Amino acid sequence: MADYIIRDSYPVQTAAYESAGDASARIKRKLKQLGIDSAILRRIAVASYEAELNLIIHSHGGELIMEMTPKSIVLISKDVGPGIADISQALKEGYSTASEEARDLGFGAGMGLPNMKRNADSFDITSEVGVGTTIQMGFQIA
Amino acid sequence: MKVVDLMHLLEAENLTKEVSLEGEVTCGYSCDLLSWVLAHGKQGMGWATVQSHVNVIAVSVLMEMACVILVEGVEPEDATLAKALEEGMPILSTEKTAYEVCGIMCKAGVAVPGR
Ligand SMILES: Nc1ncnc2c1ncn2[C@@H]1O[C@H](COP(=O)(O)OP(=O)(O)OP(=O)(O)O)[C@@H](O)[C@H]1O
């Protein structure tokens, strides 16, 4: 597997709105300490925030994983369901199945996955209904 | 202009007394959809919203904004205020609508992001 030099995992709970963004903030802080360029850091932070919020809003729980290799940062979002039936539909700007509760808090624009894709240098999503969704995003740092 | 100047211009109240208002407001925006703001937010932004939840601070800090402007007298939740103080993000509160706030910012020459 990857020749990472750092690998951290951050668990994310379903519907944890009050602590939403905490995992991303920790990842951002860590990468800042590691001296990652601020423009790249900003892209990573947006992507990880969107991934974290999707875990909270749409998944049955999962984790964010941050791997650092000499040349890149890899962000992985992994959950245990419910999975996405139609990925190309989910990737469309404006498509959202967010609950009323989530929409009241300002989520549900259907912009999260497009934001991740736009900010990452590489973006890969796989999903199986009833099993879970995995998103892998790569960011070049050298 | 500085956040403190914007505060006077909007006749807004500063809800985060311990936070510096010396930051430069370089552009203005209004939107209540957080992912939309994450797509269009910019550093130095003065962001007018009716959202009062703690995630407003997460988003504004991520975007390195100058301040959050809560419109129409919307009150922040306790967690939002606490997070704003912790992160040093100014929150201004005004009875004005987002429409009025943007009108005032535009008239004062605050830039439209990306232009
Ligand atoms: N981890 C996930 N598990 C299951 N479904 C997901 C997951 N992530 C996204 N989806 C599905 O894809 C849709 C689009 O996701 P996206 O992040 O783009 O928008 P959103 O979360 O609905 O709204 P926004 O991110 O703008 O607040 C979601 O509404 C949901 O149906």
Ligand SMILES: [Mg+2]
């Ligand atoms: Mg989303």
